[in-house]
Amino acid sequence: MSTRIKLALLFGGRSAEHEVSLASARSVYRVLDRERYELIPVYIDRGGSWHPPERSFPLLEGEPPFPAELHRRPKVGCAALEEADVAFPLLHGPHGEDGTVQGYLTLLGIPYIGSGVAASATGMDKVLMKRLFAAFGLPQVPYRDFTRSGWVKDPDGIARSLLEGLGLPLFVKPANLGSSVGIRKVKRPEDLPTAVEEALRYDRKVVVEAYVPAREIEVAVLGNEDPEASVPGEVVPHNEFYDYDAKYTPGKTDLLIPAPLDETLGERFRFLALEAFRALDARGFARVDFFLHRETGEIFVNEVNTIPGFTEQSMYPKLWQATGLSYPSLIDRLVALALEDSSGEAEGRA
Ligand SMILES: Nc1ncnc2c1ncn2[C@@H]1O[C@H](COP(=O)(O)OP(=O)(O)O)[C@@H](O)[C@H]1O
Ligand SMILES: [Mg+2]
Structure with a gap:
């Protein structure tokens, strides 16, 4: 038993996707092979403070999250992490998916699942991501970007x-x-300023x-270096977009797995997915x-x-399931990729 991999599961977090993260973490907890892994759960509350395993375990067992602790600055970090062999930052959005937590784990020298600092940060910033896609010649929707100060100076000109x-x-x-x-869909010119302000x-x-x-x-x-692509899936939201x-109310979106596409088109999506992954220099x-x-x-x-969302019912795990990799095996693969990544290439991650 002493050779079990100590897996730190970071979940919750400060973003709007707190609940999704909690649901994903509960799914991982339910299927995790106890013979193989010793779990170190670390809950991050909505205020950004980290909580030790003894306070975090009950949430994985279904207890509702406790209210965020109010501190002037969030209490980041947790002593139990020192024991971890590998971390799974199962956090979405800012302060979790954006390279901040990845940077912290890099500093601590803990290998972790998923992309390093640079890819995480670029993946969170739609402007930077689009610039990278353009550099790789990936097809994109026509777009413009601007800053608050640009807008304040000349809203009419920008509009x-x-x-x-x-x-x-x-x-x-x-x-x-x-x-x-x-995010807003704008159909009339007069609605544009409100959408921008939002x-x-x-x-x-x-x-x-x-x-x-x-x-x-x-x-x-x-x-990592030789990534593989799953079969494509399709999301069909019942709402206007x-x-x-639509994302988080059960029944408001259908997932079609695999997506009904002809084979050539399916292959095209898989090829472009790998290109986009490489463009960002994503990992895991x-x-x-x-x-x-x-x-x-x-x-x-x-x-x-x-x-990506990581409950057993989320698109990412379901796509792999349809491609022949079960949810528990997927977790094993991710851990192996994180550990492989840390042996020799640790410095390159950021
Ligand atoms: N240019 C677009 N044309 C049509 N629908 C769009 C467009 N951009 C976004 N959407 C709709 O809005 C949703 C969210 O946009 P997205 O850019 O994926 O933001 P997020 O990062 O919040 O998921 C998309 O899944 C899609 O339904
Ligand atoms: Mg999206």
Whole structure:
């Protein structure tokens, strides 16, 4: 028993995806092979403070999260981490998926599942991610980006150039977020300023994209230097778009696995998913999301999620299941990839 791998599971976190993270962590907890792993759960509350395993275990067993502790600064870190052989930061959004926690684990010298600092940070920033995709020649939806100070100086000029350059409808998004938080679809010119102000509540950078009438295709990627791509899946939201409500209310979105696509098209998505993974220099795992234009058949890369939703019912694990890798085996693979990564290439991670 002493040779069990000590796996630190970091979950919760400060972002809007706190609940998703909790659900993912509970799924991992349920299936984790106790003969192989000794679990060190570390709950991060909504205020950003980290909690030791004895306080974190009950949440994995189904108890509701306790209220965030109020400190002037969050209490980051946890002594129990010193024992860990490997960490699984199962956190989504800012302060978890964006390279901050990855940087902390890198400093501590703890190998961890998933992308390093640079890929995590770029994957969280839609503007930087788009610039990288462009450098790799990946197909993208036409877009513009600007900052709060740019908007404040010349809102009318920016609005005009968005409408002239991209037409209507438009999608307005904060650069650094996830789960569709702060994202608005704009159909009338007069609604544009409000949508921009809304996005600016969440970030100082805003991305505006032309609307694409699209099917939404997602591919799971797994690996380090030689990543593999799963079969593609499709999300079919019942709402007007894949908004927060559609993402997290059961029954409001259908997952089609595999996506009903002809083989050539499916292969194209898998190829582009691997290209996007490489463009970001992602590691371990990532889910690559696409738009498939309903009329023209054009494919656009939308984004790479460096810590995809990870409940047993989430797209990422289900795609691997459909490709022949069970949920428990997937966890084993991720741990092996994290440990492989740390043997010799640790410095390269950031
Ligand atoms: N340019 C677009 N055209 C059509 N739908 C879009 C566009 N951009 C975003 N959407 C819709 O909004 C959802 C969330 O946008 P996305 O950029 O993936 O943000 P997040 O990082 O929050 O998931 C998408 O899944 C899709 O349903
Ligand atoms: Mg998305």
